[in-house]
Amino acid sequence: MTLISREILQRALQWSKKRKILTALFAVYIFAVLWLTLLDRQWGERQAELMPFWEVQNLFENIGDEYLRKFWLGQIFGNIAMFIPFGVLLPYLCGITKFRRVFLMALVFSAGIEITQYITGRGLCEFDDVFNNTLGACVGYTAWRLKMRYNEKYKNEQSPW
Numbered sequence: 001m002t003l004i005s006r007e008i009l010q011r012a013l014q015w016s017k018k019r020k021i022l023t024a025l026f027a028v029y030i031f032a033v034l035w036l037t038l039l040d041r042q043w044g045e046r047q048a049e050l051m052p053f054w055e056v057q058n059l060f061e062n063i064g065d066e067y068l069r070k071f072w073l074g075q076i077f078g079n080i081a082m083f084i085p086f087g088v089l090l091p092y093l094c095g096i097t098k099f100r101r102v103f104l105m106a107l108v109f110s111a112g113i114e115i116t117q118y119i120t121g122r123g124l125c126e127f128d129d130v131f132n133n134t135l136g137a138c139v140g141y142t143a144w145r146l147k148m149r150y151n152e153k154y155k156n157e158q159s160p161w
Helices: 001-012 017-038 054-061 064-096 099-120 127-153
Strands: 048-049 124-127
Touching: 017 048, 017 064, 017 099, 054 064, 054 127, 064 099, 099 124, 099 127, 124 127
Parallel strands: 048 124
Antiparallel strands: none
C-alpha cells in the first residue's frame, strides 16, 4: 500500500502548477457536492420521487406564483449548474475525453448520491436530480470540448482569450 501511495505522490509532484491547482479545486468541488447533497443534511425518513420531470411539472403548475417559480427554477438549474464543473474537470484531469464515459461517470456519481440519500434518509431521492446533474456534466463536457477545438484551431495564432 505504501508503494502505491509513494508512486502516486511522486507522479503528483511532477504535475504542472496549473494541474495541481485544478486537482485541488476538483477535490474541493467533490467535497462541496457531497457536503451539499449528503453531509449537511439531517437523517430522516426515506423518500423518493421517481416520476420523471416532476420538478418541471411543478414549475408549470406554479408559474404564476413568483416564490414557487423561483424555487423550482432554482432546483432545476441549480442541479444542472452543480455538475458543470464535473464535466469540465473530469476530461482535463483524468484524460477521459469520450462523451460516453463522462456521461456514464456523471450518471453513476449522481445516482450514487441519490441512492445514498434514500438509504440514509438524508434528502429526497429524485430521478430529476440524476437527470439534471448528468445534463450539467454534459454541458460542462461540451464547453471543455469546444475549448479544446478552439485551442487546436488557433494554436499558432495569438488567442484573444
